[in-house]
Amino acid sequence: MQLTAHLRDSVRLPGGAALLSGFALERRGDGSRRALLRHGHELAVHELDELLAGELAPAAVFPLPRPGEPYGGPSVGPDGEFAVFAGPRAVLAVARDGTTLWEYPHGCWGCGEGRAHSAAEQRACDGPAHGSCRVSDDGRVVWAHVASGSSGQHRQEHWVVLDARDGGELARLPLEHADAAGSRQLSHPDGAHIGLSIGLGQDGVLLHWARRDGAELSSWGVNRGLDRILADVHPGHPGFLTVEHGGADLRLHALDGTVLAQREPQQGEDEDPPCWDHDCGFVDADTVLASTLDSDGDPELGRHWLLDARTLEVRGTVRYPAGPVDSYARPLGDGTWLTYDDARGTLDRWSAAGR
Template identity: 70%
Template sequence: MSITAQLRDSVELPGGGALVHGFALERRGDGSSRALLGNGRELEVSDLDALFAGGGAPAAVFPLPWPGWDRGVHSVSPDGTFAVFSGQRAVRAVGRGGETLWEYRHACWGPAMDHPHTGDEQEVCRGNEHGSCRVSEDGRFVWAHVVAEPAEAGWEERWVVLDARDGRELARLRLDSAASGSHQLSHPDGVHMGLCIGMGQDGVLLHWARLDGGELTGWDLNEGMDRILMDVHAGHPGFLTVEHSGWDLRLHALDGTVLAEVPAEAPDDEDPPCWDYGCGFVDADTVIASTIDSAEEPEQARHWLLDARTLEIRGAVAYPTGPVDSYVRPLGDGTWLTYDDESGTLNRWASAPL
C-alpha cells in the first residue's frame, strides 16, 4: 500500500540540509521547531514556520565563540535570549548582544593525550571528536557532554548539569565512553534528558537521566544493545531508536523496556534493506522511517509510515513530485521535512487527506 504525500511548504535554503540530516533543527516540547544554522561567523536562529513564510531576518543571531570550530551540537534557550555552544575545550553561553554570559571549561576533545595548547582560545586541535549541549525545556539548566580535566581523572567523559544563569556545575555523571560525537534530546515532560554517544566502530551508548532537586539520577540502556536515540513525542509514552547497523526499529519505555519492534526485512521481501538514520514521530500516532541508506543508493530510497504504538507498517510514501532521495526529519505536528541537495530546497510534507 502506498500513502500519497502532500507538499505543504517549500523554500530555497542553502545549508538547510543540516535540518534534515544534521543537528541544526531544535524541537521543543511545546511543539515549536527552530532552525539553528551557521552563517559565516554567526549562528542564525529562525522559527521554522517563519522560514517557510519568507520571514526575512532571523529571530536571533549569535556570534560563534570559536569561528574555526565547526563541530559540537549547540542549543538555544526556549525564549531565545541566549545560546549555549559546545566547544572543543569549553561550553559557553552567549547573549543576543554577543556578550559572553559564562563559560564552563573542560579538557580538550582532541584525541592526543596531554597535547599542548598555545593559549589562544581560537586554536582548534586536530580530531573530529566533540560533545553536545542542550538547554532544558524550562530554560533553567544546561546539560553538557564534556571531557574531564586530565589532572582529575585521566581520560574521563562526563554528563554535567549546569545552572543556565551562571554556568555553575550542579551535578555530574561519569560516563564509560570514548566519543566520536554525541547529541541530546529533552523529553517533552520537562524532566528527562536523553544522551546518545557515537563511538565510531565501537558502537553507540544511550543514557537517560533526570534531575530531582540537586540529585542526578541516570540509567543506561547499553547492556546487549547498540542503539541510536532518534526521537520522542509529547503524546507518546516512550522513545524511538534504530539499531546501529539498521537491523530494526524499536519503541521503548523510558526504562528501556521494548514496547514494539519492526525488523528491517519487513518492508521488502526481495532484498532485505536496512533502516537508515532518518526516522521519528510525525505525530503521536505515526512514525516515519526510511529504508536503504539514501546517500549510498538514492534510487532505492523509500520512506514508510508506521503505527506509532505497534510499529506496524501502514505503507510506503508516494511523493507527487516523483522519488525523493532525501533523509526525512519529522516535526511531530503531522508533517516532515526533506531536503533537495541539488536545488537547495527544503520541503515540508504531510499525508494527503483520504
C-alpha cells in the first residue's frame, strides 16, 4: 500500500540537512521545536515553524564561547536568553552577547589521560569524542554528560545535573562501561525523565534513562546487553522508540525498557537483507515513520515507511508527488515530517495527503 505525501512547506536553507539527524532540532515541553544551526563561530537559533514559513532571520544568535574547539550538541534555555555548550573540557553557559555566565570544568574528552586543564590554558586537545548537554524544559537545571578523569587506561564518565543559574553541581551518576565517541540527550514530554544515548563508535550504543526528584537521582539502563539507539518520544505515546545499532529492528518500549512491539524491515527487491536507518520517529501519536535508504544500493529504491505507533505493523510506503525522495526523514510529532533536497538546497515539510 502507498500513502501519498502532501508538501506543506519548503524553504531554501543551505546546511539544513543537519536538522534531519535530530541533533540540531530541540523540542521544548510545549511541543514546539527549535532549529540550532552552527554558522562559523556562531550558533543561530530558529523557531522551526517560523523558519519553514520563510523567516530566515534567527530568533537568537550565540557566539561560541571558545571558537575553534569541538563541541557536542548545544541546548538553549526555554526563554531563549542563554545557551549551554558541551565543550571538550567544560560545560559553558553563554548569554546572547557572548558573556560566559558560568563554567563547569571537567576532564578532557580529547586527552587520553583525562587530565584537568587550568582555566588559563586555551588549548583544545585533539580527538573526536564529546559529551552532550540539555537544558530542562523548565529552565532550572542542565543535564550534562561529561568526562570526569581517568582510571588506568579507561576514561571515567558521569551524567551530572547542574543548576542552570550558576552551574553548581546538584547531582551526579557514574556511567559504567561508557567510552563515548559522542552522546545525545532527549527530554521526555512528561518533564520528569530524560534519556541519554551514548555512541561507542563501532562498539555499539549505551542507553540510559534518569529521573531527578529533589536531591535524589535515579537511573536505569535499557540496553541489557543489546545495542539500541534512542530515536524518539511523543507526548501522546506512553513509551519510546529505539532502533538497533545495525538497523536490524525497531522497538517500542515502556519507560522501564519493557519491549511493547518490534518490527524488522521488510525484504525488498535487493538480495541483501534490508536494515532500518538510524533516523526515525513519531509522525504523531499513532504513526511512526522509518526509512530503509542505507540498505538500498540504488537511492531510487530507498523508501520511507509508515508504521502503526502501537504495534509497529506496516501501514505502507510513502509516495511523493514529484517522484522518490532520497533523503532521510525527521518526523516532528505534529503529523508532519522533514526531508532535505540536496539538489535544490531546500528543507521540505510533508504530511499525509488529506491531513
